[in-house]
Amino acid sequence: MILSPINLAIFSIVLLFVPVLLCALIRQNPLVLRVMAFSLAAFASFLSFIAGLWTLSSGVTNQLILPIGLPALPFHLRLDPLAGFFLMVVGLLAFFVSIYSIGYVQGLGTKRPISRLIVFYNLFIVGMLCVILADDALSFLIAWEFMAGASYFLVLFEDEHVENRRAAFLYLVIAHIGAMAILLAFGVMAGVATGFGNFDGYTFDSMRQATFSPQWATVAFVLAFFGFAAKAGVIPLHVWLPEAHPVAPSNVSALMSGVMLKTAIYGIVRVTFDLLGSFPWWWGALVLVLGLISAVMGVLYALMQHDLKKLLAYHSVENIGIILIGIGLAMIFTSFKFTTMAALALIAGLYHTLNHAMFKGLLFMGAGAVVHATHERNMDEMGGLIHHMPWTAVFFLVGCISISALPPFNGFVSEWLTFQAFLLSPSLPAPLMKLIIPLGAALLALTGALAAACFVKVFGVTFLGHWRGHNRPHIYETCWPMRIGMMLAAMSCLLLGIVPTFLVNLLDGIAETMVGSKLNVAASGTYNWMWLTPMQPERASYSGFIVLIGIIITISIAYLLFHLKSGKIQRGDIWDCGFEKLNHNMQYNAISFSMPIRRIFGFYFNIRERVRLMPQLTSPAFPLKLYYNLRVRDRFWGWIYKPIIEAAFGISRQMGKLQQGQIHLYLIYSFVTIIVLLAVVL
């Protein structure tokens, strides 16, 4: 067998099945099982990362047909630069998370057998890799369902709580509604490509070659976008996300949020740019608008949360929105034949895909470490963890800075590229768009700033200050595998932030095949890798590397000048205005931190706030106790889902009348059915 990227990828997939077998073989020794299984998973993920990177840097496309599947439709696999990039994203994060899991799973293993986790964890990664490699509708959908099923069981891992089962069920329902839409979309495309006479139309190759009439293309796009949006958690199809992500074990949430959502992004890019090919501008506008809505609403909902993992889940909605903004802009630019600008926007979106995988994976891993140590998900019960978990605190801080889009970390690079794409929109020929699209840039800026506010809250409330809860458990730093997993993710956040040109050059290959134009960010000069210049150098440029070096140099000079000269520092109590009764409950917590924003943007939420005072009889001005109750709900649940659920229940109740419990009646049903069928068929 020749060593080629696709063979390497297949080898890694095969390798991922080994831990599944291990579970059957060495069940007695959980320690060996845990270490071996996750080490193997890490190794296999790393191989798939290499396969992806290899494809991306060489730019070649491998194809392979596996003799499994239907007789007339064997599995077609294909690894082109786009698939290679997503393979890289999945492989890299799965590599970090698998290392992390070696330590993390230890804490879960006491109550229930970890073999279930290991089996579904590996199958989940296999599913994601297969989705990316698939080159026909059948294998794509099988892999898609594989991924959804495995993640369903992972969400259900701690199945003794009702809300976990409810969340998993909700996830499964929405995942299947989405899958159905994707199935229909492929059906439409295959039907247009070759008709329904044979199975040839179901390969992506024939879809690529087919020319679609505008109506059928629109039907296919809308169906596919709906299906993928349900998976990606685009508002208003996001409701499952903040339910399912928090209840899954944290390594699984890291993978689900970091890379599983990205397979939906992959699907959108694949179907629109590759399979359908040409499209009208309003598709891009639709994607852009939904992206903007998801970004702003996602971050606003996140700000209202005080459950650490739920908050991170809402941030996934926000970041998916940011990615879709880039892709939507790329679609608009492509439809007006501005290919270089489209390349910029597409690269911005894809860059953010990788960035989001890194920092969101890191943040979920950090959240896992925190939840592990404190046995608590409510941030208002935490505080001061930086003194007990210094390593985790640093890594988590890196994640917070990256996701808040602050330089010199990676989140900023992709957001900056998106802004540059926005700034090019005035050259569009449609006058109305020139005026409206810039407002989207303002919304993106708002999103970034709100995300920063949100992560000041997260880090400040969780890691800084004093412990806010009643009695503090003994908190200890995480074990080494967890630390290494987080450290690697944090390092890649920094590297992607300071040397973005390497990845942007790699992404150029994708842009060339998808939109037919390259950016050539580093065309000339010896130190060109330092400067990211998406368009002409005089238009805009950014060098995260020099920014970082500059900050380090000035900080060290200032430190040497001012600190070492007089090192005297004494510790004292904080200033209490002469009150002398300060306690730790007087600190700001998550609810009070977000109060100003809750008040300004309150109309987006369904807020119920209740304050009850217990007055003192002698002096009512100084009440004994105050009860404060706040409930913030998603408005979409009431707007969209509740009516649907009620209608479904209503119909079911009507249907329930068929069931009378009398055997004769049932026989009559069968009899009538047979008669009707015979009458119709014959």
Add this chain to the structure above:
Amino acid sequence: MKELNPIFITVLQVVIVLAIAPVFIGWLNMLKCWSQGRSSAGLLQPYRDIAKLFVKDIVLAKNASWIFRFTPYLVFSVPVVASVIIPIISTNLLLSPTADIIVLIALFATARFFTALAGMDIGTAFGGMGASREMMIASLTEPAILMAIFTVSLAGKSTSLAHIAQVFASSVPIMRPSLVFAAIAFAVVILVEGGRIPVDNPSTHLELTMVHEAMILEYSGRHLALIEWGSMMRVFLFVTLGVACFVPWGIAKTGNITEIALSFFFMIIKVGIIGAGIVFVETGIAKMRLFRLTEFLGGAFLMATLGMLSFFILE
């Protein structure tokens, strides 16, 4: 004529920012004293304040972590890095392609992020309050800043500051409505980012009105000195940012010594006038209620958006 090396100009800019920022704040305080009928402490009072703080010892809160101790250095270093990039006396800078205006704004946001964290680090109610308010105000300002940048970059066809300043400085000075609107929006941004009245009051320590001061309440000694110096530079740099974007006429385009001297002279005059404008606003308006700021900052966003629209409609 002697040509100056771009490296030298860059170093000169850093020195200028470090040296003039306290004088600029002194100038603001002086004008404010005069306008309120008080006698002022002189232009150099901020220097004396900083010098005094450097001599004093530090009293650190018991709960303070490394974030609290790291923040002053970062707050000090970000303006220094920014002064390498913003064209203050010349557009011929060595490192100006390092960052465009969006990156600069984000750099300042990084400093603010850490200041807010430092406010939450010690675990007082004040720190959290300041952090919460600061981040709220920042998130409402961001759209206005970006719209103003958008308008400027439409007219200047770039977001690189040196390039914008060069393009505008070599054009005929006419009043373009789009730029005037954007400039008004940016003036509001200067007031917000500088923590000036009506958004925040730099001289108050009253619980209900503090924003920036609430976050740094626990700082003392050289930490406080660095933060104070850093925020002085921040105000000054935002003013020069406004100058570079909206009134760059007179800035040197080469390394010619006389040109740079002239450009320095013009810069002092422009900054002085803008300072007078800030004082005029500060004496004229009372500090706003926190939740009235929504409308104030919304107004800035509106201005910037009207600027963008009038670029397409009227120009």
Add this chain to the structure above:
Amino acid sequence: MSLKILEQVNSFLAALVLLTAFAMLAQRRINALIHVFMWQGLFLSISTAIVGFIANKHHLYLSSVLTLSLKVIVLPYILHVLIVRLKIRKEVETIVNIPMTMLLGIGLVIFSYHLTRPIMELSTFITRSTLSVALATVMIGLLMMITRKKAITQVIGFLAMENGLFLAATSATYGMPFVVELGVALDVLIAAFIFGIFLFHINTTFDSLDVNQMARLKEDI
């Protein structure tokens, strides 16, 4: 060259008219609202004079003077008198909150640009670019009438609409014939008087100028 600069000044004045239209939306006090209205009239009259100079149409100078006297002096005076006589509370009461109306206003500007673009492409006048501003001013005036509660603010909204129409006339066709303009000016003046009388009557009937009270006029079924 001088013509070029004048054109620039004219579009700048148009931008200021638009700005005052937004300022009217933002005002919370009726006195300040009237002041902004005065400013709008002033900008309008200067703009008219400049268009008169550019197009060499002398009757535009007359309409400029008419605008100045009517919209900067007479009408604000009448409104002031009304406020004092009726003891109207000083705050503007809104139905939709102010930031929301601002956003709607931006939407209207974009919409009117979209509407007037075909006309602008056909027109050869150098003032054509102000047409969309004029239309936007009309729409914002209407928006103000819709979103404010007090009758007096609706009167001002109406007058702002008239300002927008006037700007549209000067920018699209270099002004209407003078006779028409005179007639319109008289109409506006008379309308102001009639409004005044109406306001008196509303006030005496309902003890309030809140137009929501008018809902009480319908018969109870």
